[in-house]
Amino acid sequence: MIRNYSPEQFINNFIQCRYKEKSMQEEIVNIAKEVIKSIRLNGEEALKEYVKKFDGIVPKQWEVTKEERELAWKNISNEIVVTLKKAAKNIKEFHKKQLQQSRFMDLSEDIISGQLFRPIERVGIYVPGGTACYPSTVLMNAIPASLAGVEEIIMTTPARMGERISPILSVAADIAGVDKIYKIGGIQAIAALAYGTETMQAVDKIVGPGNAYVAAAKSLVFGDVGIDMIAGPSEVAIIADENANPTFIAADLIAQAEHDVQARTFLFTTSEKLLSETKLELIKQCECLPRREIAEKSLEFQSASVIVDSIDMAFDLVNQLAPEHLEIQLDQPLTYLNKVKNAGSVFLGYHTPEALGDYFAGPNHVLPTGGTARFSSGLSVDDFMKKTTFLYYSKAALENASKDVVTLANQEKLAGHARAVQVRIQENKQM
Ligand SMILES: NC(=O)c1ccc[n+]([C@@H]2O[C@H](COP(=O)([O-])OP(=O)(O)OC[C@H]3O[C@@H](n4cnc5c(N)ncnc54)[C@H](O)[C@@H]3O)[C@@H](O)[C@H]2O)c1
Numbered sequence: 450m451i452r453n454y455s456p457e458q459f460i461n462n463f464i465q466c467r468y469k470e471k472s473m474q475e476e477i478v479n480i481a482k483e484v485i486k487s488i489r490l491n492g493e494e495a496l497k498e499y500v501k502k503f504d505g506i507v508p509k510q511w512e513v514t515k516e517e518r519e520l521a522w523k524n525i526s527n528e529i530v531v532t533l534k535k536a537a538k539n540i541k542e543f544h545k546k547q548l549q550q551s552r553f554m555d556l557s558e559d560i561i562s563g564q565l566f567r568p569i570e571r572v573g574i575y576v577p578g579g580t581a582c583y584p585s586t587v588l589m590n591a592i593p594a595s596l597a598g599v600e601e602i603i604m605t606t607p608a609r610m611g612e613r614i615s616p617i618l619s620v621a622a623d624i625a626g627v628d629k630i631y632k633i634g635g636i637q638a639i640a641a642l643a644y645g646t647e648t649m650q651a652v653d654k655i656v657g658p659g660n661a662y663v664a665a666a667k668s669l670v671f672g673d674v675g676i677d678m679i680a681g682p683s684e685v686a687i688i689a690d691e692n693a694n695p696t697f698i699a700a701d702l703i704a705q706a707e708h709d710v711q712a713r714t715f716l717f718t719t720s721e722k723l724l725s726e727t728k729l730e731l732i733k734q735c736e737c738l739p740r741r742e743i744a745e746k747s748l749e750f751q752s753a754s755v756i757v758d759s760i761d762m763a764f765d766l767v768n769q770l771a772p773e774h775l776e777i778q779l780d781q782p783l784t785y786l787n788k789v790k791n792a793g794s795v796f797l798g799y800h801t802p803e804a805l806g807d808y809f810a811g812p813n814h815v816l817p818t819g820g821t822a823r824f825s826s827g828l829s830v831d832d833f834m835k836k837t838t839f840l841y842y843s844k845a846a847l848e849n850a851s852k853d854v855v856t857l858a859n860q861e862k863l864a865g866h867a868r869a870v871q872v873r874i875q876e877n878k879q880m
């Protein structure tokens with residue numbers, strides 16, 4: 450069960466070892482390198498080989514057919530369809546507010562400048578499917594892409610039921626505006642999306658979470674295609690004091706732990722009593738959990754509890770950790786929001802479990818993990834847009850700027866740059 454660490458031990462074991470952990474994952478990176486290279490060079494043949502090796506079954510065709518997509522609607526209950534649509538509506542409403550319009554920064558007679566916002570043309574979304582099925586992740590990835598105006602949204606997910614993918618994934622994909630679905634998972638899917646094969650066209654950007662293999666593959670193809678972030682095994686950090694409810698805290702820690710044996714959960718509290726009660730709750734609640742084995746491994750090996758001297762100390766440790774999710778289970782939670790520097794998404798108060806955000810409320814659940822919230826953000830409409838600047842100068846405006854541009858060009862010893870301005874000024878003078 451979750452182990453206690455002093456603040457110093459926590460820093461050593463979970464923050465300073467961030468880079469050590471990376472080198473321990475070398476084995477995964479090496480496998481990913483081999484698979485990607487092979488699929489890039491040998492296409493379909495290599496794709497089949499690795500799908501067989503890592504997933505057991507090679508589907509007859511990669512793409513989910515129109516008939517399969519239609520049939521999926523008949524294979525799920527109306528209740529699920531209604532709920533998916535409600536969640537989709539909330540996610541859409543939240544993300545719509547992120548849309549930005551092309552705009553002028555300057556619009557005078559002599560100078561015009563601005564920024565064009567244009568959607569990325571072809572996007573691949575990865576939906577994990579190794580040990581669980583995530584229709585919510587389909588919505589979280591595809592809705593912002595649709596809102597941005599992406600021309601073609603291509604989803605990949607491992608075929609878990611032999612030939613087929615779960616019908617709920619297919620229905621969620623229809624609701625969210627996915628154009629094509631491929632039955633491919635893991636490193637193979639990322640390689641096929643990045644480089645294309647005889648039957649699949651390469652995409653411009655790959656988004657979406659996945660296990661350590663998927664995360665390694667995404668980081669390796671970055672540069673040839675865009676990626677959103679490294680969204681690996683899930684994490685939650687909870688800050689709580691003696692007023693918090695141990696039953697709620699244990700439930701929220703388990704909700705993340707059950708994702709993956711590699712999922713990481715953290716509790717920072719000023720109260721020894723709350724900690725011991727939470728530990729008893731963890732044992733009790735794990736007993737009747739279908740994914741007990743996964744959750745218990747995560748709680749045992751990837752998790753930590755820390756008794757802190759003050760709530761300020763808790764925020765200091767959390768900001769160093771930069772967790773994917775942060776729950777603030779304190780009275781007056783909003784008053785603590787300005788203490789948060791690094792976190793993917795924050796959940797405020799006793800009645801806002803992370804599970805609410807995972808599925809339904811609106812903010813995105815594809816979030817930076819492994820400390821990368823120090824420099825990156827959760828998935829948003831912005832991830833599907835490119836920003837192109839534009840500029841116009843009149844003859845008079847160029848004349849005004851010419852001396853300064855030439856001075857800088859000469860300073861950099863780039864005579865060609867200086868000349869590109871000077872020839873225009875001289876021409877103006879001759880006229
Ligand atoms: N951050 C988020 O938004 C978010 C959302 C949902 C899930 N998640 C995370 O996504 C992950 C899902 O993982 P998953 O495993 O269930 O599904 P997955 O689809 O990410 O990975 C499954 C694939 O991994 C490959 N694989 C498995 N073992 C391998 C091996 N030994 N060598 C090479 N390839 C191998 C297989 O090809 C398989 O298809 C979890 O870590 C979960 O926490 C994150």
Ligand SMILES: N[C@H](CO)Cc1c[nH]c[nH+]1
Pocket residue numbers: 583585586682683684705773807808814815
């Ligand atoms: N907690 C995951 C992100 O870390 C998202 C998710 C999907 N389904 C359930 N949870």
Ligand SMILES: [Zn+2]
Pocket residue numbers: 683704705708804807
């Ligand atoms: Zn979750």
